[in-house]
Amino acid sequence: MAAETHTEGAAERRDLAVRAAVEQGLLDSDPVACLLDVAGIRASAAALTGAFAAALPAGTPVLHAFAVKAAPLVPVLRLLADTGLGCEVASPGELALARAAGLPAGRTVLDSPAKTVAELHEALALGIAVNADNRQELERLDALVASAATASPLGMRINPQTGAGTIGALSTATATSKFGVPLRDPDAREWLVRAYVERPWLTRLHTHSGSQGVPLPLIAEGVRELHALAEEINAAAGRRQVDTLDIGGGLPVNFTSDEQTPTYADYVSALREAVPALFDGSYGLVTEFGRSLLAKHGLVLARVEYTKSAGGRPIAVTHAGVQLATRTVYAPAAWPVRILPYDTKGTPRTGPPVPQDIAGPACFAGDLLATGRELPLLAPGDVIAIPDTGAYFFTAHYGYNSLPRPAIHGFTLSPAGGARFTEARPAQSLREIVAEGGGGTGDALL
Numbered sequence: 001m002a003a004e005t006h007t008e009g010a011a012e013r014r015d016l017a018v019r020a021a022v023e024q025g026l027l028d029s030d031p032v033a034c035l036l037d038v039a040g041i042r043a044s045a046a047a048l049t050g051a052f053a054a055a056l057p058a059g060t061p062v063l064h065a066f067a068v069k070a071a072p073l074v075p076v077l078r079l080l081a082d083t084g085l086g087c088e089v090a091s092p093g094e095l096a097l098a099r100a101a102g103l104p105a106g107r108t109v110l111d112s113p114a115k116t117v118a119e120l121h122e123a124l125a126l127g128i129a130v131n132a133d134n135r136q137e138l139e140r141l142d143a144l145v146a147s148a149a150t151a152s153p154l155g156m157r158i159n160p161q162t163g164a165g166t167i168g169a170l171s172t173a174t175a176t177s178k179f180g181v182p183l184r185d186p187d188a189r190e191w192l193v194r195a196y197v198e199r200p201w202l203t204r205l206h207t208h209s210g211s212q213g214v215p216l217p218l219i220a221e222g223v224r225e226l227h228a229l230a231e232e233i234n235a236a237a238g239r240r241q242v243d244t245l246d247i248g249g250g251l252p253v254n255f256t257s258d259e260q261t262p263t264y265a266d267y268v269s270a271l272r273e274a275v276p277a278l279f280d281g282s283y284g285l286v287t288e289f290g291r292s293l294l295a296k297h298g299l300v301l302a303r304v305e306y307t308k309s310a311g312g313r314p315i316a317v318t319h320a321g322v323q324l325a326t327r328t329v330y331a332p333a334a335w336p337v338r339i340l341p342y343d344t345k346g347t348p349r350t351g352p353p354v355p356q357d358i359a360g361p362a363c364f365a366g367d368l369l370a371t372g373r374e375l376p377l378l379a380p381g382d383v384i385a386i387p388d389t390g391a392y393f394f395t396a397h398y399g400y401n402s403l404p405r406p407a408i409h410g411f412t413l414s415p416a417g418g419a420r421f422t423e424a425r426p427a428q429s430l431r432e433i434v435a436e437g438g439g440g441t442g443d444a445l446l
C-alpha cells in the first residue's frame with residue numbers, strides 16, 4: 001500500500017530534496033527552481049496501471065493516455081511512455097510535444113473542442129485516435145474518411161450532463177458545458193445512435209466528466225451513462241461496433257496533506273460499483289489522467305527576497321507567485337496551496353506560528369500565494385517550498401511581468417540520502433523573453 005500511494009516518507013523525501021537543491025546551488029543563480037520526483041511519477045503510473053489491470057480480465061486492451069496539458073514537458077512524456085503510458089493531446093502544440101517524446105500514433109489520442117480541418121487531416125494521416133466533439137466536427141470527419149483510408153480509431157465525445165463539482169470552471173458535465181454532445185438534450189440520444197449506425201467507422205465513445213472538485217460517484221455516473229449508450233448503439237447496430245470506451249481523467253488530488261487520496265484503486269472501486277459491466281472485458285478502455293499522475297510529484301522552491309510588515313501584517317516577498325500558481329492567485333478559495341518554510345540552508349524552519357502573507361514578485365496587489373498563513377516567521381534568504389505543484393502549476397506558466405519560466409529539475413534520491421538532479425527544462429533566458437516579445441521585429445510599428 002505504501003508503494004502504491006507513495007505517501008509514507010513523503011515529507012522526509014521532500015526535506016532531503018530541498019536540502020540537496022540548496023546545497024547543490026539550484027537557487028544560486030535563479031531565485032526559483034522547480035523539482036519533479038522521478039520515482040514518485042513512476043509510482044503513480046504503476047499505481048494507475050496496476051489498479052485497472054487488477055480489475056480487468058487478462059488481455060483486455062487498455063491505454064492510459066496522460067493528459068499532456070497537465071505537464072507539457074517532453075522529458076515527462078518520455079518518462080511516462082517508458083512506463084507504458086500514452087498521451088492525450090488537445091492542440092497542435094501538445095501533439096508536437098508527444099511526437100517529440102517519441103509517442104507512437106497508436107498510443108496518442110486527440111481531443112479538443114476546436115480542431116481545425118488541418119489538425120483533423122494530420123491526425124487521420126498519422127493514425128491517431130480522434131474523439132469528435134460535436135455534430136459539425138463529425139461532418140468534417142465524414143468528408144475526411146471518404147477521401148482517404150485512415151488507421152485512426154474514431155469516436156464521439158458525449159457530455160453525460162450529470163452535474164457540476166465544487167469548481168465551476170472545471171466542471172465538464174453540467175447541462176450547459178461546452179464539451180461533447182449533450183446526452184440529455186432533446187433528441188440527442190436518438191441522433192447519436194443513428195449517427196453511429198450510419199457510420200461503421202465510429203468505434204469509440206468518449207467522456208471526461210471528472211476533474212478537481214468532482215466526487216468519485218459523480219465521475220462514475222458519467223461513465224455508467226457512457227457504457228449504457230455504447231450498449232444501446234451496439235444493440236441498434238446488431239454487432240459490437242463500439243469496441244472501446246474512453247472514460248477520460250479527472251481523479252481529484254488532495255492539496256491539503258501528503259496523503260494521496262483518492263487513489264486509483266478507489267477510483268476503480270467506484271467504477272466497479274456503478275458500472276460492473278465495464279470490467280467484463282467486452283470493451284477496451286482508454287483513460288486520460290493528468291493531475292493525479294503528476295501533482296504530488298512537483299515542488300516549487302523560491303527564495304524569500306524581503307520581509308516587511310504592513311498594517312500590522314507580516315509579509316514575505318518571494319519569487320513564486322502568479323507566474324507559477326496562476327489559479328491559486330486568481331481563485332485562492334478553489335486552489336489553496338501549502339507553503340512549507342525552510343531556512344537559508346534548506347533545513348525545515350521551526351518556530352512559533354505567525355500569520356503572514358506570502359507574496360509573489362508580480363506587480364499587482366493580489367499576487368499572493370497565501371494570506372494570513374500561520375508559519376514560523378520567515379526571514380530574507382529563507383526558502384519556501386510549494387508542494388503538489390507538478391500539474392497545471394509551474395508547467396502552465398503565465399507570462400505576466402515577463403517573469404521567466406524557471407528551470408525544472410528531475411530528482412532521484414539514493415538510499416544513502418543523496419539527491420541527483422537532472423535538468424528537465426532550462427530556465428527561460430532574457431534573450432528568449434526579448435525574442436518572444438517581438439525583439440526580432442522591433443521596427444515593425446515604426
Ligand SMILES: *Cc1c(COP(=O)(O)O)cnc(C)c1O
Nearest residue numbers: 067111208249250288289290291
Ligand atoms: C484536462 C483533460 C483531462 C485530464 O484531466 P485531469 O483532471 O488532469 O485528470 C482528460 N481528458 C480531457 C478531455 C481533458 O480535457
